[in-house]
Amino acid sequence: MQLATFLKDGRWQPGLRRGDAIAEISASGEVNDIIGRYMDGQTLPEGKVHALNDVRLGVPVPYPGKIVCMGLNYREHAKEGGNVIPDYPAIFLRAASSLIAPDEPLIIPKCSPQLDYEAELAIVIGRTIRNATQRDALAAVFGYACFNDGSVRNYQRKSTQWTIGKNFDGTGAFGPWIVTADELPPGAHGLSIRCRLNGQTMQDGNTGDMIFSVARTVEIISEAMTLRPGDVIITGTPAGVGYARKPPVFLKPGDVSEVEIEGIGVLRNPVANA
Template sequence: MRLFSFIQNGRKSIGVLCKKDSNEFVDLCATNSSIPADLYGLIAIDPQFTKAKEALSNPNAVIKNIADIQFDILIDRPGKIVCMGLNYADHAKEGGNARPDYPSFFLRGPSSLASHQARIIRPKVSDKLDYEAELAFVVGKKGRNLTRENALDCIAGYSIFNDASLRDYQRKTTQWTIGKNFDQTGGFGPWLVTPDELPLGAHGLQIQSRLNGAVMQNANTKDFLWDVVETIVLITECMTLEPGDVVITGTPAGVGYARTPPVFMKSGDICEIEIENIGVLRNSIEDQT
């Protein structure tokens, strides 16, 4: 299934595509009023999406068209957004880093998120807004000290993230947090794809970023230094992953700051992140007013 958050006529709801490449979807909340109006709430009570499956097969389901709605942030208020850095050897190398012994973890806040088709905002204080294509996954089941054998059981689904970063602010300190948390810089969506539609652990998927149609990054999730299973094991050594949490898994080589000359996103640009069998996350870039 492919589930997404949307707004129509001021009302929040959840949609599920009728078919993988269809523009038609079932409005879950209009079909079943007991379904929460946000994915965070639905995952909390129904991580297997039983209600969504029932609505999808309901002959009286309310069918709508994607052209008529506005996408909302997929998980708009996650409890935590755990991000990885340096999870591709080629990206670590282009940043002047040796292959790390341990990934760089940092956190994003909810105010940094932007929905599919929304604007990513370049702030007034910097012109060094960079793109980063990343695989995301959303937690559906609480877990601590998970193992290789049970790590994937905690995943509700996979999505796409653009970890847009203000490079000058990222490098003001040894901690990356400030450069990764400007308001409305993290594109997230368009939908949550359930694990049954993808290879185990989302392994072997092509991942690509395009800026105004030009390919900037082109890699594959098989190139992870720490795959999804290992990532979950490492994180849950430290903290409990809870339903609705989001994990961002790192970006490959080809980012703008490492190019000669550097390439940064500016107002009017269109940035697309595509992951095989998941979809395309598309955001325009606009200067802060």
């Protein structure tokens, strides 16, 4: 199943992607509720069908309870930034106010030109879980999506805490839809993950290279906090980011950044000034 949201009558309506079409889900409730019902085995009644090109897609989870992000989760990315390979992940939070939908612009803030791209796999939680083990962690996962963890690099480095550089408005692209876990390999392992900038491949990695697998990630985070349906976990980026290039490459107005993950789809976003 592929779950998306689209704009209808001024609100974000959940829908099921069916190839080049999207079918409304006629059940009441927000996306978080729909996710929980699906995980409980309930049937999701379908309504009117729209051509995908005729709708405006939204953030697939418009109101996540929390967005937990990991840094330095790919060995080569850690190395390109001169960092040691971690034995515990760097973890920070993103605010929902930073999220943008497919085809919405990534925003270069007025205070900095150093907006960087980061192709990442997003995990969407489907069941409430606390103190998960790697054995039961994947049973709590609803599905996966693409994420572009836009990072304002000089603000990220103003302190040892990364949060401010990861939370500028209009920097967290999310979508285009969520592919349920049963349509992908367990733990979304072994999927190619790429970022293209104006058609040129900048990052070309594989989720099998993650230091902390999806199951281990859920285990680590749920040790500290209860995860609930609709919570989102962002799992880190492979090598090839802009700041580590010589000379550095930062996003410019008029650029187009694309994140593609095998079996999930392509998340495309133009770039604009604030």
